[in-house]
Amino acid sequence: MPNKNINMIKRITSLILFVSLYAITVAQTTAPASNGQNPQRRRNQPRAFSITVIDAAKTKVDTGKLGAAFRNAYPPFAAADGYRTKREVTMRIIDTAKGFTIKAVPGEIVANGKWLKSKKNLDNFQQLLNDALHKNWASVDTIKKDGYSLVFINKNSNFDATIQKNLIETYFEVYPKLVGMFNNKATHDVVFVTDTAYKGVAEASGNRILFATRYMNKFPFDVDVVTHEGMHIVQGYGYSYGRDLVWLTEGIADFIRYKYGVDNVGSKWYLPSFKAKAQGYKDSYRVTARFFEWIDQKIKPGMIVQIDKQLRDGTFKESTWADLSGKSLDELWAAYSADPVLHLVYSSKNL
Numbered sequence: 555m556p557n558k559n560i561n562m563i564k565r566i567t568s569l570i571l572f573v574s575l576y577a578i579t580v581a582q583t584t585a586p587a588s589n590g591q592n593p594q595r596r597r598n599q600p601r602a603f604s605i606t607v608i609d610a611a612k613t614k615v616d617t618g619k620l621g622a623a624f625r626n627a628y629p630p631f632a633a634a635d636g637y638r639t640k641r642e643v644t645m646r647i648i649d650t651a652k653g654f655t656i657k658a659v660p661g662e663i664v665a666n667g668k669w670l671k672s673k674k675n676l677d678n679f680q681q682l683l684n685d686a687l688h689k690n691w692a693s694v695d696t697i698k699k700d701g702y703s704l705v706f707i708n709k710n711s712n713f714d715a716t717i718q719k720n721l722i723e724t725y726f727e728v729y730p731k732l733v734g735m736f737n738n739k740a741t742h743d744v745v746f747v748t749d750t751a752y753k754g755v756a757e758a759s760g761n762r763i764l765f766a767t768r769y770m771n772k773f774p775f776d777v778d779v780v781t782h783e784g785m786h787i788v789q790g791y792g793y794s795y796g797r798d799l800v801w802l803t804e805g806i807a808d809f810i811r812y813k814y815g816v817d818n819v820g821s822k823w824y825l826p827s828f829k830a831k832a833q834g835y836k837d838s839y840r841v842t843a844r845f846f847e848w849i850d851q852k853i854k855p856g857m858i859v860q861i862d863k864q865l866r867d868g869t870f871k872e873s874t875w876a877d878l879s880g881k882s883l884d885e886l887w888a889a890y891s892a893d894p895v896l897h898l899v900y901s902s903k904n905l
């Protein structure tokens with residue numbers, strides 16, 4: 555994506571410095587547990603980061619150095635931390651007792667002026683800021699296996715270690731398989747973040763999957779959230795399709811979860827029975843996934859995988875349905891509605 559560099563200098567009290575950074579594009583998916591039918595959210599705005607330095611201690615430290623350190627340390631932290639992580643940061647340099655050095659939370663940095671004036675501390679400011687920011691996380695683990703890596707950032711000190719272990723295992727079991735089958739260009743380096751503030755289930759954005767610890771603690775066996783979200787990373791459709799095809803993106807992710815999830819029985823995850831009056835293909839998620847499984851079984855095996863490929867390479871069109879099956883999307887749905895019976899087999903770890 556193109557960078558939008560906006561450089562602004564403003565003066566408020568003694569000094570304010572705005573630094574604008576790389577524009578990072580993110581997509582979010584939210585799928586609340588209750589019915590799994592909520593619409594996906596997408597954003598296409600560049601993420602600009604800024605720092606405002608308020609030099610209350612009148613240290614006159616080199617703000618260029620502070621800005622450069624911020625530019626290198628903060629955006630990677632924020633990208634890993636979560637999409638709600640503040641982008642406008644205020645840094646206050648204060649005059650205080652010697653014991654205090656630096657504290658950094660999303661959106662706010664406080665540093666001791668006397669400490670910061672030391673040449674050594676200013677020279678190492680990027681690393682010191684980085685360390686201070688990472689103290690907001692309960693733990694960070696990096697796991698590598700067979701050419702794939704997973705950085706697991708846990709922001710909740712009360713998050714169950716067994717769930718963490720199961721999510722990691724599911725990643726290494728499922729994700730490389732999805733990459734191998736559907737998109738060899740997809741990243742091999744994924745970040746998992748467990749967040750207390752996040753109220754959905756999980757969402758994928760870039761190479762990061764954010765898990766709500768509230769949900770995972772309540773439904774610890776729902777490990778195939780990793781399969782659905784991992785498929786979003788593999789899909790990598792970009793943003794050219796906009797909101798219109800969110801139902802399709804989510805339907806494919808749940809179709810893949812149905813097919814390749816490691817333990818759908820264990821998480822009591824099933825495709826809902828067909829209800830003619832209450833459903834449409836745009837209902838997304840599991841309703842759409844069941845329709846896609848029907849297409850796979852009754853119309854054309856492998857067709858949904860072809861659609862996934864076309865969505866990724868940019869050749870997908872409304873006419874793709876008819877090109878591949880001889881029937882338009884509406885005609886496919888009508889045929890499905892007329893005879894929706896399916897034989898479904900769910901994955902289980904306990905079979």
Ligand SMILES: [Zn+2]
Pocket residue numbers: 583584585782783786804807
């Ligand atoms: Zn999704």
